[in-house]
């Protein structure tokens with residue numbers, strides 16, 4: 001870890017732009033070098049406005065489980081808002097991580113892939129409201145179609161069709177569809193669209209959550 005370099009980079013970034021700058025970090029380099037507290041203080045001094053922390057150190061990659069004690073310690077020592085991140089995949093987990101860390105909010109990555117309704121479910125639960133139900137398969141396919149249309153528009157069809165494949169992989173898990181390669185062979189937006197329609201019509205899908 002090079003704290004002086006971190007300070008230099010953060011100060012330069014904050015000075016270079018007119019918008020608030022947020023920072024995302026892990027808990028440290030490895031189990032012997034948990035430095036989130038030191039980096040958080042440096043970030044705050046450098047003018048960072050919001051700090052997100054993934055509760056794993058770098059050497060862990062995605063192995064093991066995220067820990068939230070370090071995040072709680074950071075929340076105690078800095079005044080800027082801290083977002084807790086790592087392995088949050090349900091309303092109950094969101095509540096427990098917020099309670100444990102005292103964080104200002106949470107950040108969710110993998111659990112929302114192919115499952116964007118998770119945010120509304122967590123938000124409702126945190127507000128003491130009934131969680132909106134998980135969409136039915138035909139609704140999920142319609143949602144994916146809408147998302148893919150936006151992807152084609154944003155990236156153009158050629159790139160969009162390729163980007164669509166990873167989203168299909170994530171959504172198809174939610175739909176419990178075993179389709180290792182079928183969708184990946186499709187070469188146009190129209191073919192992908194037809195594929196989703198066929199899935200809906202064949203009703204080969206069932207919700208698994």
Ligand SMILES: Cc1cc2nc3c(=O)[nH]c(=O)nc-3n(C[C@H](O)[C@H](O)[C@H](O)COP(=O)(O)O)c2cc1C
Nearest residue numbers: 024025053054066085086087088107108109110111
């Ligand atoms: C597809 C994908 C892309 C990601 N890209 C970034 C990134 O650009 N910068 C970053 O700091 N973390 C990135 N991450 C890591 C996540 O922000 C997050 O810290 C990590 O996945 C742990 O949170 P989770 O358990 O909710 O997924 C990415 C994760 C995924 C799954």
